[in-house]
Amino acid sequence: MTSRTDPFPLVHVAGPPAERGRSYGLQAGERIATGLSMYRDAFETVGISWAQATEYATRFRDQVERYDSGMYAEIVGIAEGSEQSVEAVVILNARNEIIFWHDNDRKRPTIGATDECTAALALPSATKDGHVLHGQNWDWNPRCAESSMVLRIEAEDGPDILTFVEAGQLARHGMNSDGIGLTANGLQSDLDGGKVGAPNPLVRRRLLGAKNLAGAINAVVNADITFSHSLILGHPGGSAINLEVTPEQSYWLQPERGLLVHANHFKCPIARARLHDIGLRRCPESLYRDQRLLEHLQAHHGAIDIDVLKAGFADTFGSPDAILRTPKQRPGGNLSGTVATLIMDLTARRMWIAPSPYLGARFTEYGFDA
Structure with missing residues (x-):
């Protein structure tokens, strides 16, 4: 079993x-x-x-x-x-x-069920060995620990892909053999719903199939989507971008001192001025999850390694509403907990994932060769 x-x-x-x-x-x-x-x-x-x-x-x-x-x-x-x-x-x-x-x-402004995550990326200027490190806690229905998997795709006309998915999905979080990495966070704005766009996993699959960072960004900003989300894209060459996308507009955040951190609220000042951030009503703790992980990485700037990221994603301040979320019922009745902690070394093309880390984080390593 x-x-x-x-x-x-x-x-x-x-x-x-x-x-x-x-x-x-x-x-x-x-x-x-x-x-x-x-x-x-x-x-x-x-x-x-x-x-x-x-x-x-x-x-x-x-x-x-x-x-x-x-x-x-x-x-x-x-x-x-x-x-x-x-x-x-x-x-x-x-x-x-x-x-x-x-x-x-139903024509009613509801608080929907979106992926609740805390993500981070550190560029060479911030890491111990000059690698690009990228990871997140994926918070969703705890039962997904029994339905998720790692998918390795040998592509015919592009880079190979290593992506962590719910079984049956085409992509979710991960990287490709050219080093492009992806983590994602659910957002919710007053622009969401009401139009049939490309499902998010397909946009992410196209992104991970890109041969360069420009192609990955293009896959997002030119996508016709249904609901808002945040995507952190990284490249081992030392570049990264955080895209906050809605069905009508894309916004972006640049790394500061080689760091990007994002939870479940809009951070771009222009987006905050234009949009109604419905998701913040559902996840008010997103504000401190984002800040605590950022401060943790700032405190280790220049010495960030895999263990520093693991410690950041294991933070239990405010539990169960923490970076490391123990299962809790959300508005609407469904449970949410940290299904997995995922950490990637984009430079080395390696990935480590711990299922249900609130039960004790035990990481398994994955790569393109096994």
């Missing part, structure tokens, strides 16, 4: 999109089924029946096919390999979009 502290399995796929998808589905079928069972319960908790979720998924299925035919072929392959419907795999990739669309249909 799977435990929430067991290391996340590694699924390796190669070949053209449909072949990759079938291989993915065959290898990850049990975890895909676990994730779908979890979301049946989670959707019911917020008042969305599975039939409704499937109907919404048909709207996003058509958008997926328009956005990228190769990704759509991969999703169809995942469905075939895991013996699930295409709509079910779309639900896994568009879970937040479906929740937001449901809220919009």
Whole structure:
């Protein structure tokens, strides 16, 4: 029986999109089924029946096919390999979009369920060995520790990808073999919902398929999306950017003294002046999670290494509303806890992940060679 502290399995796929998808589905079928069972319960908790979720998924299925035919072929392959419907795999990739669309249909300004995370990046000027270090705590439904995995993709026409995902998704957090790294945080603004855009995992997959940082930024700022989020992008050449994107506009933050930190509220002054930050009502502790991690890294400036990042992500100030979140019920009824701590050395192309770190952080190393 799977435990929430067991290391996340590694699924390796190669070949053209449909072949990759079938291989993915065959290898990850049990975890895909676990994730779908979890979301049946989670959707019911917020008042969305599975039939409704499937109907919404048909709207996003058509958008997926328009956005990228190769990704759509991969999703169809995942469905075939895991013996699930295409709509079910779309639900896994568009879970937040479906929740937001449901809220919009009701014509009420609700506080939705978005990924709650605390992320950080340190450039060579701030690290002990001159490497670029990048990581985050991913806070979401604690049951995802039993449905998530590491996906290694051998690409035919771009860099290979190593991404930590919920089984069935095309991408979430991770890096590519050229060193581009990605972490992401949920945001929520008054512009979210009401339009069918590309599901977030597909945008992240296109980002991680980019051959340079410009291509990665382009994948985000020119994406037609449904809801807001923050993305930190890093490159081993010593460059990084934090993008705060909404369905209508992209904002950005540059590193200060080689550091970027982001939680679940808008930080760009222009965004704060223009938008209603709905997510801050749900996660007021985002303000101190962001500040405490930043101050921790500033205190070790020039000596930041993997252990410094691990200590920062293990901070329990304000528990359960801490950087390291123990499971807690959120508005709407669903639980949220730190599903995983993920740390990447973009220079060395290595990744370490600890499942359910509130139960004791035990890291497993992953790379492009194993």
